[in-house]
Amino acid sequence: MSLWEYANPKRFMGWTAPVLPWVFGVAALFLVTGLVWGFFFTPDDYRQGSTVKIIYLHVPAAFMAINTWIMMLVASLIWLVRRQHVSALAAKAAAPIGLTMTLIALLTGAIWGQPMWGTYWAWDPRLTSFLILFLFYLGYMALWAAIDDPDTAADLTSVLCIVGSVFAVLSRYAVKFWNQGLHQGTSVPLATGGRTVSDVFFVPLAISSVGFILLFIALVLLRTRTEIRRRRVRALHMRESRR
Amino acid sequence: MIALLRRDLRLATRAGGGFGLGLVFFLIVVVLVPFGVGPQTAILSQIASGILWVAALLAALLSLDRIFALDHEDGALALLATAPIPLEMVGVAKAVAHWLTTGLPLSIAAPVLGVLLQLQPSAYVFVAATLFLGTPALSMIGTFGAALTVGIRRGGLLLSLLVLPLYVPTLIFGAEAVRRGAQGLDAVTPLLMLAGITAGSFALLPFATAAVLRINLR
Numbered sequence: 001m002s003l004w005e006y007a008n009p010k011r012f013m014g015w016t017a018p019v020l021p022w023v024f025g026v027a028a029l030f031l032v033t034g035l036v037w038g039f040f041f042t043p044d045d046y047r048q049g050s051t052v053k054i055i056y057l058h059v060p061a062a063f064m065a066i067n068t069w070i071m072m073l074v075a076s077l078i079w080l081v082r083r084q085h086v087s088a089l090a091a092k093a094a095a096p097i098g099l100t101m102t103l104i105a106l107l108t109g110a111i112w113g114q115p116m117w118g119t120y121w122a123w124d125p126r127l128t129s130f131l132i133l134f135l136f137y138l139g140y141m142a143l144w145a146a147i148d149d150p151d152t153a154a155d156l157t158s159v160l161c162i163v164g165s166v167f168a169v170l171s172r173y174a175v176k177f178w179n180q181g182l183h184q185g186t187s188v189p190l191a192t193g194g195r196t197v198s199d200v201f202f203v204p205l206a207i208s209s210v211g212f213i214l215l216f217i218a219l220v221l222l223r224t225r226t227e228i229r230r231r232r233v234r235a236l237h238m239r240e241s242r243r
Numbered sequence: 244m245i246a247l248l249r250r251d252l253r254l255a256t257r258a259g260g261g262f263g264l265g266l267v268f269f270l271i272v273v274v275l276v277p278f279g280v281g282p283q284t285a286i287l288s289q290i291a292s293g294i295l296w297v298a299a300l301l302a303a304l305l306s307l308d309r310i311f312a313l314d315h316e317d318g319a320l321a322l323l324a325t326a327p328i329p330l331e332m333v334g335v336a337k338a339v340a341h342w343l344t345t346g347l348p349l350s351i352a353a354p355v356l357g358v359l360l361q362l363q364p365s366a367y368v369f370v371a372a373t374l375f376l377g378t379p380a381l382s383m384i385g386t387f388g389a390a391l392t393v394g395i396r397r398g399g400l401l402l403s404l405l406v407l408p409l410y411v412p413t414l415i416f417g418a419e420a421v422r423r424g425a426q427g428l429d430a431v432t433p434l435l436m437l438a439g440i441t442a443g444s445f446a447l448l449p450f451a452t453a454a455v456l457r458i459n460l461r
Contacts, residue, residue, distance in 0.1 A: 135408040142404050146395050155458040156391055160405065163387065163451050167409045170440070174412040177433070178419055 007084045009228050016221050023221065027214035034208030042200055054112045056205055060212035062105035065133060068098030068216065072140075073165050076158035086224060088154035089231070091161065092144055093223030097216060099137040106130055125175040126183040132171050136164050150231065244328050244336050251340035254313075265302040265345045266352055272298040273356045284361045291360035292421035295370055299349045300410055303381045306345055307406065308399045310337050310389040311456075320393070324460050334452035335445065338379070338386040346378025369424035373437060377417040380441040383448050384409045390452045394459040413440050 005011055038056035045052035075091035078084055109127065110120040121127065143160055147153035197205070255262045276294050280286055314320040323333050353374050354367045362370065388406035392398035420433035 132408055132411055135404075139405045139408060142401055143391070146392075146398065146401050152394070152458055152461070156455055159451055159455050159458075160391060163448070164409070166447075167412065170412040171408075171415075174415040174436075177436075178415045 004082065004084065007086045009086055009231075012086050013225060013228060016225055020218065020221055020225075023214055023218040027211055027218050030207055030211030030214055032211075034204050034206075034211050038201075038204035038208060042204060045201075048116060051112055051115055052201065054108050055201065056208045058105060058108040058112065059205060060209040061101045061108065062130070063209060064212050064216050065098055065101040065105050065130065068094050068101060069133065069136070069161075069165070069168070071220075072098065072161055076161040079154055080158050085154075085231075086228070088158065089227040090220055090224045091158070092154070093227055094216075094220050095137055095141050095144070097219050097223070099134065099141065101216075102130055102134045102137060106134065123179055124183045125172075125179060128175045128179070129168075129172045132175075133168060136168055140164065150234070244332050247323070247328070247333065247336045248340050251337065252343060255309075255340065255344040262344050265306050266348050268305055269298050269302040269349055269352065270356060272301060273359055276360070288361035288363055291357055291362040292366055292370055292425060293418050294360060295353045295357060295362070296374070296414060296418045296421070299346075299353060299374055299378065300381060300414060302349060303341075303345050303378060303385060304403055304406060304410075306341065307385040307389050308392070308402055310341055310386055311393040312389070315393045315459075320456070321460055324456065330453035330456055331449040334386055334390065334449040334456070335383075337389075338383040338445070338449075341386060342379050342382035346374070346382055350374035350378055363425045365427065366421055366425035369421045369430065373417040373420045373434070376434065376437045376441060377413050380413050380437075380444045381410060383441075383444040384413075387448045387452045387455070390455045390459070393456070413437065416440065 006015060035056055039053055042053070044050045072091040072094050075087045075094070079088040079091065106127070109130075113122070114120050140157060140160060143157050144153055147156060273294065276290075276298075277287060280290070311320060314323065324330055326333070350371055354362070354371050357367060357370055385406055388402050388409070391405060392402045395401060416433045416437040420430045420437060423433065424430040
């Protein structure tokens with residue numbers, strides 16, 4: 001029994017149905033704990049005041065905005081190599097979530113930027129690359145929407161996702177080169193572990209981040225199930241019309 | 244491949260081919276900008292290089308949907324797919340033909356139109372050089388986009404939505420090289436990056452182009 005068995009559409013529907021409520025439940029638990037703790041039970045920052053609390057939404061959303069694209073890239077590669085339909089549908093299902101996460105990161109950043117930087121928007125490398133990422137999500141979804149045949153759409157969007165990834169990385173370095181940054185560096189570097197944020201803020205942030213990851217997983221599973229059902233309805237329609 | 248290139252060039256330059264249309268579009272954009280921002284010489288000369296780059300990019304975009312659409316309609320694309328040359332080389336030939344009919348004329352015309360925008364004298368060489376180096380990448384990326392949307396009816400708008408984000412790095416390095424060059428700063432790094440993007444596009448994107456063409460012809 002291989003791992004790929006779980007990606008068989010029928011089996012996928014089977015195991016996700018009982019799992020899904022649990023993932024949603026745990027995600028809600030983490031999100032509520034992280035956000036309530038963050039918003040109401042942490043002190044204000046001595047310089048940023050209460051605006052610091054936007055970190056509990058902004059950082060996890062930005063983190064998920066990038067990782068959603070990476071997940072779509074992996075799912076696209078799996079589709080191209082192994083022709084697992086569920087994989088292609090998961091990539092399709094993840095794109096609007098990534099778009100929303102990018103939008104949340106941009107909007108919360110703008111709301112925080114007005115009191116702190118004195119401006120809603122600056123052509124800072126990080127801000128600009130997120131705007132470009134936003135455009136990539138839009139293009140990817142538009143291509144899915146434009147093609148009728150589902151397999152052709154899956155193939156073409158997968159290739160676009162791969163090419164887009166290369167250009168997204170390239171854009172990231174280009175905008176860094178292009179303009180100096182206003183956005184502060186990360187205070188939670190995962191690679192080095194050299195945190196510069198106090199535990200008082202970090203613990204609810206970590207809980208909220210886990211909540212965002214779980215919420216993402218739950219939403220992708222739910223949306224993939226919807227896509228599989230849509231595919232089945234389509235197949236039924238085709239069979240009907242052929243009679 | 245040479246034959247295909249010559250055929251595409253002939254098709255583009257004969258009546259209805261759209262050659263020159265890109266150039267005229269370029270001219271019109273350059274003429275419209277002063278109406279939009281006002282005729283002050285100082286402002287114009289400051290934004291001239293950026294305007295020229297953005298206008299060139301839009302002009303290149305304008306003729307992209309022609310690259311494969313007509314061949315797809317009359318079935319020539321299916322013949323090309325079965326031709327003895329690999330489909331990857333068809334993509335390269337199409338991109339080169341597109342560049343010869345848009346990118347090359349644009350990079351020659353841009354310094355001339357720079358006069359209208361009060362381009363600084365020191366920037367003329369850089370505008371021509373960066374466009375000469377950068378527009379091949381625009382053509383190759385555009386060819387990939389055109390191949391991606393060839394099966395979609397009225398895919399023109401979608402094509403621009405897909406291709407424009409991919410144009411961002413080329414635009415950034417191209418405009419940055421002109422800006423630095425015009426101010427007498429060291430412009431070698433952005434120029435090298437620009438050349439790198441062009442070389443990289445021509446090395447890798449033909450494979451992606453051929454892959455999506457095969458999917459669309461399936």
